[in-house]
Amino acid sequence: MAALTVLILDQASKLWLLFVFDLAHRGAVRVTPFFDLVLAWNVGISFGWFQNDGQVAQIILMIIKAVAVVVLAIWMAWSRTLIATVALGLIIGGAVGNAIDRFAYGAVVDFALFHVQIGEKNFNWYVFNLADVAIVAGVAGLLYDSFLGEPAAKAP
Template sequence: MEGVGSFGLNAHLRPGVIAAVAVLVLDQLTKLWLLYVFDIAHRGAVTVTSFFDLVLAWNPGISFGWFQNDGTTAQIVLMLVKAVAVIVLAVWMARSRTLLATLALGLIIGGAIGNAIDRFAYGAVVDFALFHV
């Protein structure tokens, strides 16, 4: 079986893990810089291009602000769902047979862990990219 190593694990697992760690580190460093060095909270919307602005948004829900709830129970449930999703994605990545799929799953895992750190540290995910027409 091409791309599969011992115990059915992906022979490309290392690049996937490196991708996950790189995205996690970049995600957290970017957010820390925007919050505490650039001080985006006091700058308001910052135009970068005609179609892209930097705008601080705190997202207590999931994608696109769905299920927003500041309650502790909701935050715990979202953290548990995220933990299960990361575990499922990690198993999928470990069993993936292609480098592209492994890297893509690593990128998703890194972003998901970064958002979980935000939720734990701030009670919400730090969002800042606003694309528009």
């Protein structure tokens, strides 16, 4: 359920920003003094690493993502805690959402930019989307479950 919810919210937000709000033609839109909507096409992986818009590179990234989703789904099927199950669902939903972008547009649609100005310096965070938020929340949930969750049952 978490994966499907993330997937729907992620794709709905991207479709709305691209085709209804028309973010591409509006340019950067200031929402608050520290948050803007901007359109960024990410042809790399997380945080824009390994930027490459070649078709072979995109296919390799899609294959890696597909394998990762299958592995995470198997892990989720064997999960014994609600936190881990939801966390894995968040990661899967985010990964599939970004994979849909990569397939449909050749790049992932990123749009959220947090920033702060201190004196004359402007500090920007990476531009991201709701799928990225879900992936980070899922990883945080897995870490919480691993370190602070229910202890594993001890053998008799």
